[in-house]
Amino acid sequence: MKTRFIGFQFNHIISLLFLVLIFFTPKLSYSNYFQQNIEINKFQYVEFKGVVVDERTGDPIISAHLTVDGSNISTITNSEGEFSLKIPADLMSSKVTVSFLGYKSKSIPLNTFTKDGNQILLAESVEVLTEVSIFKSKDAKKLVSNMLENRGTNYFNEPKLMTAFYREIIKKRRKNASLSEAVVKIYKEPNSSSKKDVVAIYKARKSTDYNRLDTLAIKLRGGPFNTLYVDLMKYTEFVFETDNLEEFKFSFDQPAKINNRYVYVVDFEEINKSLPWYYGKLFIDAETNSLVKSTYKLNVDDKNVASKMFVKSKPNRALVYPIDVNYQIDYLQSNGKWYYSYGNAQLEFVVNWNKRLFNSRYTLNSEMVVTNWEDYSDKQPTNEINYIRPSVVMVDDVSGFADAEFWGNNNIIEPEKSIQNAIEKIQRQLENEKD
Numbered sequence: 001m002k003t004r005f006i007g008f009q010f011n012h013i014i015s016l017l018f019l020v021l022i023f024f025t026p027k028l029s030y031s032n033y034f035q036q037n038i039e040i041n042k043f044q045y046v047e048f049k050g051v052v053v054d055e056r057t058g059d060p061i062i063s064a065h066l067t068v069d070g071s072n073i074s075t076i077t078n079s080e081g082e083f084s085l086k087i088p089a090d091l092m093s094s095k096v097t098v099s100f101l102g103y104k105s106k107s108i109p110l111n112t113f114t115k116d117g118n119q120i121l122l123a124e125s126v127e128v129l130t131e132v133s134i135f136k137s138k139d140a141k142k143l144v145s146n147m148l149e150n151r152g153t154n155y156f157n158e159p160k161l162m163t164a165f166y167r168e169i170i171k172k173r174r175k176n177a178s179l180s181e182a183v184v185k186i187y188k189e190p191n192s193s194s195k196k197d198v199v200a201i202y203k204a205r206k207s208t209d210y211n212r213l214d215t216l217a218i219k220l221r222g223g224p225f226n227t228l229y230v231d232l233m234k235y236t237e238f239v240f241e242t243d244n245l246e247e248f249k250f251s252f253d254q255p256a257k258i259n260n261r262y263v264y265v266v267d268f269e270e271i272n273k274s275l276p277w278y279y280g281k282l283f284i285d286a287e288t289n290s291l292v293k294s295t296y297k298l299n300v301d302d303k304n305v306a307s308k309m310f311v312k313s314k315p316n317r318a319l320v321y322p323i324d325v326n327y328q329i330d331y332l333q334s335n336g337k338w339y340y341s342y343g344n345a346q347l348e349f350v351v352n353w354n355k356r357l358f359n360s361r362y363t364l365n366s367e368m369v370v371t372n373w374e375d376y377s378d379k380q381p382t383n384e385i386n387y388i389r390p391s392v393v394m395v396d397d398v399s400g401f402a403d404a405e406f407w408g409n410n411n412i413i414e415p416e417k418s419i420q421n422a423i424e425k426i427q428r429q430l431e432n433e434k435d
Helices: 002-012 032-037 140-149 242-247 303-310 398-402 417-434
Strands: 014-018 045-054 065-068 074-076 082-088 095-099 106-109 118-122 160-172 175-188 198-208 216-220 248-258 261-270 277-285 291-299 311-313 318-334 337-353 360-375
Touching (some): 065 318, 074 360, 140 261, 175 360, 175 417, 242 248, 248 277, 261 291, 303 311, 303 318
Parallel strands (some): 014 311, 045 118
Antiparallel strands (some): 014 216, 095 106, 160 360, 175 198, 248 261, 337 360
């Protein structure tokens, strides 16, 4: 248990360093192997923008999935419920399925969209699910055991090359201090394989307002790997495995519906609370016993132990510890198989300075959504591939923020209003420096 837990946290370490250190800015590049073997899409595409809202209240729906039927293209909405979806011209006769937990999914023909201003209304699902006969399992722990045992057959069992959009935000209290975004290529190994997933960056940009970091530079080790390791079906050793289920308590909550599929809702929590401990919800497909979604947290009430697990180095006069740690993982289905679709890791830290009245609070939020994928069974990575390492730190490259066409035809998460304001501020600062 102890080894498993610490092994997971090593990939989520925060390093706190004085700004007097020299920050290197290596040039971002993606593998020559990718350049030679992946055809970068150059066909025409159409971009649609809009918002997904609650039909009754008009409130935005955050992290709603939009998938193009008959393709592997998908994206999600941002914290304002907004989306941007880029569609190849040859798929314009398709439909887009919009879905979110607790709402009825909606399928909309693309030919009814306008380029901007689309408003998609989702209605809450009010079906009484407890009476549905498909819910046959009466033992929550046994259901979770079946879920883990079937992870090699219910999910993709061949390697996939995935295109994903990654975003990392560091905020000091409510104000943005650092923004990182990247289009990445993920060589995703099957759940049944002991091989780890590998990542290469295709496009990336970052900007940091170091003044707002209060003389500290917070460097999040892991970059895109932070959200990749949230994949409970690939990295079961990070939370629970079939042989350690006795260390958890499982119970049923009210069942639900996701993407018009019935799902069990299982609450879980670790029994031994002498160390920081996991707890959360598993949403398990009632028909296939596959995990389709999970939201879970790490209890970090023990500040001293939590600090040792997350903080690699810090100034002697500062006490640094996490106060809130949250994770989310979503899976989608294609041709009867489930696959990693979305990962999110959010950590809130407190920095207490010696002889200073007020502390500083930082929130680090990283998320990654798979926007496309393809079969990759007949190709294997080689030693010459310049993949990024789990210890990577996203580098500074503010020039990308001024390029409206920076992402090309890649699907990304629509910028949030607060992020867009921060980008505009950075642009103004650059223009003032030129003057």
